[in-house]
Amino acid sequence: MTDLKIETRDLDLFYGDFQALKKINFLAHENTVTAFIGPSGCGKSTLLRVFNRMNDLIDNVKISGKAYVDGKNIYKKDIDIDELRKKVGMVFQKPNPFPKSIFENVAYGLRVNGISNKTYITDKVEDSIKKAALWDEVKDKLKKSAFELSGGQQQRLCIARTLAIEPSIILMDEPASALDPISTAKVEDLIYELKANYTIVIVTHNMQQAGRVSDHTAFFYLGELVEYDETKRIFTNPKDIRTQNYVTGRFG
């Protein structure tokens, strides 16, 4: 078994009086892909945002219980949130490139982190775009605006932007839901390749996508982690009737 990267223990999260997560006990090991599935509002994106403390940006959020990344409690007072977010990158549902060139989009994170060595930045940008399986498509137009790229290319550019910071964990919140099938397949292939070097947690509404890309799947319902197991087991023989009803489309 590989090292534990993410862990939560009895984690509760409230938005004001509303409890969005209930006693979540979850763990993800290094170099694995975990899919979060469940109906809208079940808490899967909320839990994803716990891992890089994105929920801190929302008013009235209260968290109790423990959340660890690489064995460190990320909700301790002395934690450096910028360091945490460097370690835990995030890719969102809609591609959100900056209004800059393709090159500068990827270089941005390096520059704001104080890196100014031109050769290092150039090499890092190239390496990150290659890792995001985008290099062949953009190598001759790095100075062009990122907005000239297609949706699928923009999403892979955002993944390259995340990779440039050298995270060890990548959180993906429905990364392919706004993409066409070919772009979706490219993003899925990319997730499969990235698994060798990163730990990935992906929120998806696409059951087949969860089956194709993930090693483990967690099913959430009404803020509860109902079932967490190997993906093949969740999709062939789930233990909980609620999971079965959800994956077979008979929920509610």
Next chain:
Amino acid sequence: MNHLDAELKNLNKDIVAMWKLVIDQLFKSKQAIENFDKDKVCEVLASEKRVDAFELKINMDCENILALFNPLANDLRFVLAVLKINYNLERIGDYSKGIVKLIKNADEPFEKKSLEEASIYGMFDVCLEMLTDSLDAFEHENNEKVRGIFKKDDKLDVVNKSANKIVASLIKHNPKNVLSYLDILTIVRKLERVGDQTKNISEEIIFYLEAKMVRHMKVKEEKKEKKDK
């Protein structure tokens, strides 16, 4: 009812209809032998085409459901089980056809005494019971009933093993009837295969109901596994 439910319901309806048809074929094969009834022979041969048509339709429906609806969990296991049961039922239909063809080509009825000595009637009854039980277990999702079928198949294996000696003795006492006795031996072999196919069907029902592969696993091993859990 959603679209997938409707498709699965249709698939269920078709496989049950095919099952009943195959049971009817085997039952008529028994009657054909008992009464040397060539009309029953024709009925079995005629229904073979319907069994084949069911096989093709069910195959195609399973393929379409898998491709278009991507069923998961118990739905996926149901479709995979039906796909295999479909094949097993078609083979049982073939054995019934093979049996009645022997009667079609025979000039005179088989000796009743020899049929009894080779336990042909008993084998037919066990096969029919196994098939009916399997259908009942499938329709009512009855795990316990399926497991009873394995024991019945053991009975057929015992008869099959002793068949060579019995038929050799029949030939020894009445060498003129050798061809008829060899046909009896062929029927024993075919009924034993019907038992094997029905056992395979039972394994698929367990896979569907319990997500468990019991193929190549002996009953004792299965009990041990259950106990260990």
